[in-house]
Amino acid sequence: CPETIFYIPNSFTPDGDEWNQVWQPVITSGIDVNDFQVTIYNRWGEMVWESYDVTAAWDGTYNSRICMDGVYFYLVRGVQENTASKFILHGHITLIR
Numbered sequence: 001c002p003e004t005i006f007y008i009p010n011s012f013t014p015d016g017d018e019w020n021q022v023w024q025p026v027i028t029s030g031i032d033v034n035d036f037q038v039t040i041y042n043r044w045g046e047m048v049w050e051s052y053d054v055t056a057a058w059d060g061t062y063n064s065r066i067c068m069d070g071v072y073f074y075l076v077r078g079v080q081e082n083t084a085s086k087f088i089l090h091g092h093i094t095l096i097r
Contacts, residue, residue, distance in 0.1 A: 004030030004080050011094040014060035022057035023093055025076055032079040040093065041073045048072065060095050069097050 005028045012023040025038060033054050040049040040058055048062040060067050076089040 013096045024057035035079040037077045
């Protein structure tokens with residue numbers, strides 16, 4: 001059975017240089033790519049980004065506007081490939097410009 005392997009960064013810096021321009025969970029194996037969702041919320045609980053694609057990345061914008069520096073909340077929902085069990089991961093992202 002493949003092991004579920006992923007990493008979720010806690011910060012990124014979309015400031016125009018060549019490093020850390022986007023935020024995304026890094027999933028290498030064990031996740032059902034057809035049953036996956038990630039959402040990001042601002043401090044007021046407003047959803048600023050959502051994706052159902054495991055390869056999608058957030059660029060730090062909302063409605064084509066640059067988001068403020070600060071802490072954002074993420075939820076990752078998915079299904080493990082080998083056991084078909086559902087999981088929810090949550091945490092904080094720090095956006096630094």
